[in-house]
Amino acid sequence: MKNRRLKIRDSKGRCGTDGSPQAERLRELARQAGIMTSYLDTSQRRQEASPATLRAILALWGIPAGNPREIEASLRENVLKHWRQGLAPVSVSWDGRPLKLELRLPARLEKDKMKCLVRLEDGQTRVVTSAPDRLRTLRRANVEGSEFVAKQLPLPELSWGYHLLEVEAGGSPCQALVISAPKRSWWPSGHPRDLGAFLPVYSMHSERSWGAGNLSDLSRMADWFGSLGGNVISTLPMLGAFLGRPVFEPSPYSPASRLFWNEFYIDVESVPEFAACGPARRLVRSAAFQQQLKEFRRASLVDYRAQMSARRSVLE
Numbered sequence: 125m126k127n128r129r130l131k132i133r134d135s136k137g138r139c140g141t142d143g144s145p146q147a148e149r150l151r152e153l154a155r156q157a158g159i160m161t162s163y164l165d166t167s168q169r170r171q172e173a174s175p176a177t178l179r180a181i182l183a184l185w186g187i188p189a190g191n192p193r194e195i196e197a198s199l200r201e202n203v204l205k206h207w208r209q210g211l212a213p214v215s216v217s218w219d220g221r222p223l224k225l226e227l228r229l230p231a232r233l234e235k236d237k238m239k240c241l242v243r244l245e246d247g248q249t250r251v252v253t254s255a256p257d258r259l260r261t262l263r264r265a266n267v268e269g270s271e272f273v274a275k276q277l278p279l280p281e282l283s284w285g286y287h288l289l290e291v292e293a294g295g296s297p298c299q300a301l302v303i304s305a306p307k308r309s310w311w312p313s314g315h316p317r318d319l320g321a322f323l324p325v326y327s328m329h330s331e332r333s334w335g336a337g338n339l340s341d342l343s344r345m346a347d348w349f350g351s352l353g354g355n356v357i358s359t360l361p362m363l364g365a366f367l368g369r370p371v372f373e374p375s376p377y378s379p380a381s382r383l384f385w386n387e388f389y390i391d392v393e394s395v396p397e398f399a400a401c402g403p404a405r406r407l408v409r410s411a412a413f414q415q416q417l418k419e420f421r422r423a424s425l426v427d428y429r430a431q432m433s434a435r436r437s438v439l440e
Contacts, residue, residue: 147175149195154178156202157187200268207265207272210291210298217304223279225289225300229256231264231271233294240277240292242302245285252279256293320356321349325389326426333391335420335431340391362386367432388428392438404438 151161154173159181162172179189188194207228217223233256240252259275266272279289282304289300328337328345346357364384398404407413413434420431 146192146195149192149199150175150178150189153187153189153195153199153202154182156199157182157185204267204270207267207270210296211289211300214301214303215289217279217282217302218307220281220284220304220306222281223302225277225279226262227256227259227275227277227291229273229275229293230296231273233296234273234275236294238291238293241290242279242282243288243290244283245287246283250280250282252277318356319352319354320358321354322358324360325362329421331421332393333421334417334434335423336388336426338389338391340394342389362389367428368436387435387439388432390435390439392435395439398438407438 154161159178161178162170165171182189187198189198210228211225215223215225235257238256242250242252244250256275259277262274262276264273279302282302284304284306287302287304289302291298323345325342326336328341329335330341333341349357362385363380363382364386365380366378367388392398393408416434420427
């Protein structure tokens, strides 16, 4: 298996960086939308997404960016949406620590009464009362002729769970999901540590497997590891993959479906039908097939396409 570098190209096939002010504004719009505009390839070279690619992705999300006027309008709309939103959609409190959120309000509501409560996951409600003018002011902004103010809204310690924060000031409501989560998973006090191993199935091949590990090898590994006191073995997904012609892609990042298993990991000689199929047994015993298996077993890398072809010829 060889890694291939992916280059993002524009409609004319070019690859590179457009450093013009217009392109930078387009990249800024893409970043605001959550689009990663560049990445480091396997040679640690930075690859920039082309303007054509960014426009295409933004168009799919309904964000106009076809020309400089649309880009500037979308940027202004994003800023206005940010201030009108009131609260970030999701905030996380690690280990239940108190949060200090940024609450954005129209400046005219700064002295109005505010209703603030947290609906806990267990059904309880915690009321947080504080007038906006008593909250610490973080910043002010004039956006498209409208005055806004950002206040610091402190929340108390929260039990672990998914909670809903509701804020209403001057008839303008906003909501946010507040997640309270531990940094480490729970472990019973005094419980001994478990012994586990991570082993991709293809890497645990035995002398009788066909050049890569299979489910029988995994079973024998589990028995041996268990005899040493281990109780956990984890591995990579064994989902269906594209291992034949004309498409060949063994990467775990390729499209896959949990509805199908990958027959690459079948121990062909342990399949019940193998014992009853004379042609399959003769094929496996043939000199040519045995020579192919020897080459698979000697190889330092897994040749997925060749090994899959050999397995499939017997299975079919």
